[in-house]
Amino acid sequence: MKWVMLIVLLWSPALQAETLVATRLIRATEVIGSGDVMLHEAHVPGAATRAEQVVGLEARVAIYPGRPVRLSDLGPAAVVERNETVRMVYRQGTLTILSEGRALERAGLGDSLNVMNLASRQTVQGIVNSTGLVEVFGSSDPFGRGQ
Known part of the structure; x- marks a missing residue:
């Protein structure tokens, strides 16, 4: 049984x-x-x-x-393709800086990626936000100017 x-x-x-x-x-x-x-x-x-x-x-x-x-x-599905031109934004307090960069890798919403600033040729890191902008973070000189 x-x-x-x-x-x-x-x-x-x-x-x-x-x-x-x-x-x-x-x-x-x-x-x-x-x-x-x-x-x-x-x-x-x-x-x-x-x-x-x-x-x-x-x-x-x-x-x-x-x-x-x-x-x-x-x-998540990629919203940024490798070598695509993207808009970068850096915010600190009331300061907002916008610039263009070239994505060095594919990324989806919320993903971290490396972006080369087209003006300075410096690589910065950011996160893709819901509007498609790459929010740059973690640097006192976010776009590599003056180096």
Whole structure:
């Protein structure tokens, strides 16, 4: 009788986990859509279990068809591309400085990235904000002038 209970518990639908798998090759930097994933009956640690967790995110690595979609392989979609000209802003108190720079890497909202100031050719670090500006931080001379 104990064996029957154990078998029933093991086959219970509530105990069987589902994992999202890719339905097609998802290349790195592609944004995942709802048709790109489907549920598969298996438990894979670190893999997504609901489409809402991954739709709209960007693949950081190639994900092959039938493979689990791991949350660690995804990130926010990039809004700044490498070598793209971006507007930088530095704020300290009431002082605001705007300048143009060239992004040295791809970045999504809230991501940190290095930007080369086009006027001074100095590299500064900043964070992409919701308006697409790169907020420069952490320097008494934020745009590398006077060096």
